[in-house]
Structure formats: C-alpha cells, structure tokens
Amino acid sequence: xxxxxxxxxxxxxxxxxxxxxxxxxxxxxxxxxxxxxxxxxxxxxxxxxxxxxxxxxxxxxxxxxxxxxxxxxxxxxxxxxxxxxxxxxxxxxxxxxxxxxxxxxxxxxxxxxxxxxxxxxxxxxxxxxxxxxxxxxxxxxxxxxxxxxxxxxxxxxxxxxxxxxxxxxxxxxxxxxxxxxxxxxxxxxxxxxxxxxxxxxxxxxxxxxxxxxxxxxxxxxxxxxxxxxxxxxxxxxxxxxxxxxxxxxxxxxxxxxxxxxxxxxxxxxxxxxxxxxxxxxxxxxxxxxxxxxxxxxxxxxxxxxxxxxx
Numbered sequence: 001x002x003x004x005x006x007x008x009x010x011x012x013x014x015x016x017x018x019x020x021x022x023x024x025x026x027x028x029x030x031x032x033x034x035x036x037x038x039x040x041x042x043x044x045x046x047x048x049x050x051x052x053x054x055x056x057x058x059x060x061x062x063x064x065x066x067x068x069x070x071x072x073x074x075x076x077x078x079x080x081x082x083x084x085x086x087x088x089x090x091x092x093x094x095x096x097x098x099x100x101x102x103x104x105x106x107x108x109x110x111x112x113x114x115x116x117x118x119x120x121x122x123x124x125x126x127x128x129x130x131x132x133x134x135x136x137x138x139x140x141x142x143x144x145x146x147x148x149x150x151x152x153x154x155x156x157x158x159x160x161x162x163x164x165x166x167x168x169x170x171x172x173x174x175x176x177x178x179x180x181x182x183x184x185x186x187x188x189x190x191x192x193x194x195x196x197x198x199x200x201x202x203x204x205x206x207x208x209x210x211x212x213x214x215x216x217x218x219x220x221x222x223x224x225x226x227x228x229x230x231x232x233x234x235x236x237x238x239x240x241x242x243x244x245x246x247x248x249x250x251x252x253x254x255x256x257x258x259x260x261x262x263x264x265x266x267x268x269x270x271x272x273x274x275x276x277x278x279x280x281x282x283x284x285x286x287x288x289x290x291x292x293x294x295x296x297x298x299x300x301x302x303x304x305x306x307x308x309x310x
Contacts, residue, residue, distance in 0.1 A: 001025050002053045004046075009062075009092055017089050018042070018070050019096065022049035023058040028101045030130075030304045034061035035090060035114030035121075037136070038218070039075065039207045040200075041068035048284050051293045057300065058101065062093050064114075066214065068205060075210035079161045083117075083217035090121050094128060105130035105304040109296075112136040112250060112281065113218065119225045123233040131303040132234075133296060136244040136281050138251025139258040140226040148172075149219045156212035164209040172215065173208075176249040180280075189249050189280055196285040231266040239270040239303040243296065245279025245286065272299065 002022055009017040020042050032052060034045050042061035049059035064086055066076040078085050097106055108129050110118025115137035122132050148171060155165040176189040187207075190197050200206045224230060234240075242260050246253045253275055260273045274295060276283060283292045300306070 002050055007096070009096055011085070011089050011092055013085065015065065015085070015089070016070065017062050017092060018068060019060065019062040019093055021058065021060050021100075022046070022053050024053045024056050028058040028104050029056055029306050030105050030107065030300065031058045031060055031097050031101050032107050032109050032133075032300060033090075033094060033097060034059060035108065035110040035117050036061065036064065036067070037112030037114050038210070039067070041205055043068075045284070047289075048293055052297055052300075055297050055301065056306065057297065058104075060093065060097055062089065065089065066211075074205075075164075075208050076162055076214050077217050079213060082213060083221045086217070087117060087120055087221075090117060091125065094121075094125065098128070107131035107133060107300050107304065109133040109135065110137070111284075116140075116218075116221050116225055119231075119234065120221055122235075122238065123225070123230060126233075126235040126238050129238060131239045131241070131300060133241045133243065133299070134259070135283065136248055136250055137242060137259055138255030139262055140222040142223065142226055145219050145223055145226070149216065149223075152212055152215040152219060156216060159212055161213035162211050165212050165215070166209060168212065168215045169209050172210075179247065179249060190282050191280050191285045191287075192278070193285060193287050193289075196282070200285075228262055228266050231262055231268075234266075234268070236267045236269055238268070239272070240268060241272045241274065241296070241299050241303075243274040243283070243292075244276070245281060245283055246275050246277050247279060248281045250281055270303075274299075 005021050007019040011017050041063045045061050052059045106129055108118050115134040155168055177183050180188040185197055187197055242256050244256055263271050279286050
C-alpha cells in the first residue's frame with residue numbers, strides 16, 4: 001500500500017514549496033529526499049517512489065522554484081539570489097522530513113541539476129545525511145563555465161533576468177543529441193525508451209527555454225562545487241553513489257569517472273560508482289529502469305542497514 005500525500009511548506013521568503021510524500025504503511029525506516037533536475041518536476045519520480053515504498057522506504061520530493069504546475073515562471077528561480085533560495089528550499093524540506101520522521105536516516109538523491117544542489121547541500125549539512133546519490137552528474141569544468149557565465153551576463157543585459165535566450169539554451173544543450181543522430185526527436189539523448197521521450201516532449205511542464213537568470217544561477221552553483229577544496233567540505237565518511245548512463249551527454253562515463261576521481265582525491269572513504277552501458281540521461285526512465293531502480297534501492301538499504309523486503 002502506497003500512501004501519497006501533498007504538503008505546502010513556507011520558504012524563508014514566503015515562497016510556497018510544493019512537496020510530495022510517498023510512504024508505506026507503518027513506521028518509516030528511511031527517507032529518500034529527491035532533488036529533481038532542470039526542466040522537470042517531482043511528479044516524475046512517482047514510479048521510483050512506488051518501488052521504494054514496496055521496499056519499506058519513504059520518498060519525499062518537491063518542485064524547485066520555476067518548475068512544476070504551481071508556477072507561472074517556467075525555468076526561472078528568482079530575479080535575485082535564485083540558486084541560494086533553491087538551496088534554502090531543500091533545507092526547509094529536509095527540516096520537514098526530520099520533524100515528520102524523527103531519528104530516521106535520510107538519503108539525498110539528486111538528479112542532474114539536482115545532483116549539483118545535492119552536493120552543495122552536503123557541503124553545509126552533511127551531518128544530516130546517511131547517504132548521497134548523484135544521478136546523471138559530472139565534474140564541472142571551470143574553463144567551460146567562465147565563458148558561459150560571460151554569455152549569460154550579456155544575454156541577461158539584452159533580454160532581462162526573466163528573458164529566454166535561445167542562444168544560451170543552444171550553448172547548454174546544443175550538442176547533446178549529436179551522438180544519437182539520425183535522431184527521431186531533439187530529445188533522444190534523454191532515454192532509449194521512445195515512449196518516455198515522447199511523454200517528456202508532450203509534457204508542457206518539461207523542458208525550456210530557460211531564463212537568463214536561471215543560467216547564471218546554475219553556473220553559480222556549479223562554480224561553487226567544482227573544486228577539490230569544495231568537496232573537502234563534504235564529510236569524508238558520507239556514503240556516496242555516483243551513477244548514470246554511459247552515453248549520457250551531460251557527463252556520461254568520462255564525466256562521472258572524473259567526478260569520482262575528485263571524490264577519491266579528497267579522501268572520501270565510502271564511494272561507489274555504477275555506470276550503465278549505453279544508458280542515456282534519465283536512467284529511471286530508461287529501458288532497464290527496473291534494474292536501475294533495484295540497484296539504487298539496494299544501495300540505500302545496504303548503506304542505511306535496512307533489511308531488504310519485497
């Protein structure tokens with residue numbers, strides 16, 4: 001039995017944070033807090049949450065600012081201090097979990113953009129976590145971020161903070177589909193499952209274009225996590241799983257291997273890496289999603305000492 005409830009939390013600036021909780025009957029033995037990626041929303045994790053509940057786990061996910069059906073500003077965090085506010089929202093949700101599920105281990109799962117915010121969260125609040133799952137992540141190269149930041153500033157001056165820049169979207173995503181050409185859609189890089197790609201394409205709540213300020217915010221959080229000094233702020237005994245598809249253009253085999261190398265260099269003692277051959281960006285929506293889901297939940301169970309059930 002899956003118990004699904006929705007909650008609205010007040011952010012520090014009065015913003016409404018829309019939260020969803022999927023939980024099993026009885027006492028929770030672990031909570032997976034999900035930070036979703038760019039251009040998607042919490043509802044897309046319902047299938048994963050249902051599988052987690054069947055294993056006795058609880059899943060809690062919220063919509064980032066500018067994402068989901070409760071916003072009129074798709075792809076825009078805020079005019080000022082956007083990424084700091086998104087980070088603060090994650091802390092507010094974490095506070096809610098700790099209040100609702102007292103003394104229960106919390107594993108933070110961040111997908112793509114969410115993986116960057118998850119790392120930023122762990123730098124400040126790692127003692128709150130029993131594990132960290134980084135899905136479809138990569139090691140951000142500052143040599144690439146610097147010119148992107150310059151272009152984003154120029155476009156923001158030209159179009160305004162809320163303006164949508166096709167140039168920035170092209171710079172950010174323009175080459176992602178090239179490895180899969182001739183491609184059926186512009187988003188074949190998301191998954192080998194055509195039905196899942198079509199659902200994303202047809203969903204008005206998915207995709208861009210994104211605001212100039214969002215690009216500046218995203219570059220800001222990427223810059224903040226892209227050094228060994230930053231990773232050293234994440235406690236070295238925190239269990240970390242780096243996982244995703246080998247063919248994911250966001251990071252893939254090379255990007256995730258490089259990220260794992262930096263964690264190893266910064267003396268993180270409980271590091272696991274699971275890369276899926278030929279997998280693309282959204283492994284929870286891939287053709288082998290059941291395998292991926294089981295692997296991730298097995299890791300959570302082993303990490304938190306929960307006996308497997310179901």
